Amino acid sequence: MRGPQWLDDGMPHIWLPYTQMKTVLPPLPAVSTSGCDIHLADGRILTDGIASWWTACHGYNHPHIRAAVSAQLSRMPHVMFGGLVHEPALMLAARLAEMLPGDLERVFFTDSGSVAVEVAIKIAIQYWINRGVARRNRLVAFKGGYHGDTLATMAVCDPEEGMHALFSGVLPQHYIVDLPHDDATFAALETFLSESGDGIAAILVEPLVQGAGGMLFHGPEVLRRLRLLADRYNILLVFDEIFTGFGRTGTMFACEQADVVPDIITLSKALTAGTMPLAATVTRAHVFEAFLSDNPLHALMHGPTFMANPLACACANASLDLFRTEPRLQQVARISEQMTHELEACRGLPNVRDVRVLGGVGVVELATIADMNRLKAALIALGVWVRPFRTIIYLTPAFVMRPDELSRLTSAIVRVIRDGAAG
Numbered sequence: 001m002r003g004p005q006w007l008d009d010g011m012p013h014i015w016l017p018y019t020q021m022k023t024v025l026p027p028l029p030a031v032s033t034s035g036c037d038i039h040l041a042d043g044r045i046l047t048d049g050i051a052s053w054w055t056a057c058h059g060y061n062h063p064h065i066r067a068a069v070s071a072q073l074s075r076m077p078h079v080m081f082g083g084l085v086h087e088p089a090l091m092l093a094a095r096l097a098e099m100l101p102g103d104l105e106r107v108f109f110t111d112s113g114s115v116a117v118e119v120a121i122k123i124a125i126q127y128w129i130n131r132g133v134a135r136r137n138r139l140v141a142f143k144g145g146y147h148g149d150t151l152a153t154m155a156v157c158d159p160e161e162g163m164h165a166l167f168s169g170v171l172p173q174h175y176i177v178d179l180p181h182d183d184a185t186f187a188a189l190e191t192f193l194s195e196s197g198d199g200i201a202a203i204l205v206e207p208l209v210q211g212a213g214g215m216l217f218h219g220p221e222v223l224r225r226l227r228l229l230a231d232r233y234n235i236l237l238v239f240d241e242i243f244t245g246f247g248r249t250g251t252m253f254a255c256e257q258a259d260v261v262p263d264i265i266t267l268s269k270a271l272t273a274g275t276m277p278l279a280a281t282v283t284r285a286h287v288f289e290a291f292l293s294d295n296p297l298h299a300l301m302h303g304p305t306f307m308a309n310p311l312a313c314a315c316a317n318a319s320l321d322l323f324r325t326e327p328r329l330q331q332v333a334r335i336s337e338q339m340t341h342e343l344e345a346c347r348g349l350p351n352v353r354d355v356r357v358l359g360g361v362g363v364v365e366l367a368t369i370a371d372m373n374r375l376k377a378a379l380i381a382l383g384v385w386v387r388p389f390r391t392i393i394y395l396t397p398a399f400v401m402r403p404d405e406l407s408r409l410t411s412a413i414v415r416v417i418r419d420g421a422a423g
């Protein structure tokens, strides 16, 4: 069956993400979305198991968000944020400060997660410069971590996935170490910090789940111990909650489960419920205060053209309304329970290494995925949009997903593994 004309006309000109364009299979033309469904040009409907890279937490086209965007669109789609402010951004900043723990209260808006992390890195390094502390300009980040695709964020990703070797000589040098998990590995990190700590600006970690690095989980005690070490060696602690923020791990923010307040937190992905690009870097009061000075060089010199876009801020405000007016965290708990129950059928099947669920993240880790294209095609043939990567098949559904829709996703996963489609 022929695709739409725009597909034929545009494909020779488009460059797709994370794709070897020489061997790429034709991508699926999407024409509309509704609820938890993606509608394709040929009439097929796929149940979305990953909420468009973990963003669409209320499902697609939620009427409350649509109404907010539409009202903002008629009033003021955008104005520059230099010298001007507006209600959607200031209201959102105040609401985020209210929701986040401790004195995480100063919000800098950007338009993508990578840039929010870049801003966090700049803030962390300049914090020490402004305070007159020399040479604290490196970060400690962790293997298995993912913080973005721009050059500065690649440098704090897992070295292999971040292609540090390919880009060596271009990437800034940071310390990428094993994420500690027990007394021995924490002792090793502490030894490292006691030797190199005076060159380190910040420790950067994705709390509870390392997402794009393979949906690897760690416990809240890891975060508590990182906080203790950061305090002991006088290092800032940065949590990248771009994936985990807004309910994904079962609480509004992952840091709540550890009862830890980082010095800087980054947010994006579900911030606008997947409707518009927006990100935020939020700092504690003491971090912000290091930038208050009579010296003009002490200001934060950063300002994306579209920062604090009013449409995006209106989406985010509407999304936060829904977390208040609808039982989202109860829904996450329900989804979590159902995924735990239904994905259990994968445990013990050939090729299955691990099955794990945390909040709205369900993961089946395989020993190998021999033919990724075959596996992806098998999932689509079953009417589900699930995107395995490396050796994992995972679900991060919208929190509003109905039990029957979620069962369609989990049974498709069980089925492709049983049929050996991944092997």
Ligand SMILES: *Cc1c(COP(=O)(O)O)cnc(C)c1O
Binding pocket: 112, 113, 114, 115, 117, 146, 147, 148, 149, 206, 211, 212, 240, 241, 242, 243, 244, 268, 269
């Ligand atoms: C997705 C992601 C990023 C990067 O966000 P982009 O909007 O894709 O630039 C950074 N950190 C984490 C933890 C993420 O999941």
